[in-house]
Amino acid sequence: MQHFIDSLSSVVSSLLILPLIGTGLYLTIRLKLVQVFAFGHSWRVISGMYDNPDDQGDINHLQALSAALSATIGIGNIAGVATAIHFGGPGALFWMWVTAIFGMATKFSEATLAMNYRKIHKDGSASGGPMYYI
Numbered sequence: 001m002q003h004f005i006d007s008l009s010s011v012v013s014s015l016l017i018l019p020l021i022g023t024g025l026y027l028t029i030r031l032k033l034v035q036v037f038a039f040g041h042s043w044r045v046i047s048g049m050y051d052n053p054d055d056q057g058d059i060n061h062l063q064a065l066s067a068a069l070s071a072t073i074g075i076g077n078i079a080g081v082a083t084a085i086h087f088g089g090p091g092a093l094f095w096m097w098v099t100a101i102f103g104m105a106t107k108f109s110e111a112t113l114a115m116n117y118r119k120i121h122k123d124g125s126a127s128g129g130p131m132y133y134i
Contacts, residue, residue, distance in 0.1 A: 012104070020102075020103075020106075021102050023102075023106055024102025024103055024104075024106050025102055027102075027105035027106055027109050028101075031105055031108065034104075035101060035104035038108075045064055048061070068115060081096065110130070113133040114129060114132070115131075116131065117132040117133040119132070
């Protein structure tokens with residue numbers, strides 16, 4: 001039974017990675033290498049060049065990025081990378097970078113759609129997410 005589950009897991013994992021990388025590749029081409037050409041702009045946003053104290057909202061760009069990253073990156077991701085390198089060797093690191101490059105275009109698209117389709121309520125709070133734009 002364990003052999004069957006391992007075989008099934010291998011097949012399903014292989015089938016899932018193709019649409020993920022395919023979508024990332026499509027978005028990378030369609031968005032004209034946004035993860036490369038918008039890199040400078042992203043650093044300017046993070047450094048506070050576009051911060052205005054009179055803007056609506058309670059947090060600045062860096063605080064928003066920090067909150068988003070803290071929700072995304074955790075101890076599991078750090079341990080997962082170490083485990084992948086241990087069991088997969090240096091080749092695992094290469095494939096993590098490839099996946100990350102294409103994943104950046106996917107994440108950019110997700111964030112852009114979330115901002116475009118969010119709802120601002122009368123009390124000033126915002127709601128949105130995948131359930132609004134899917």
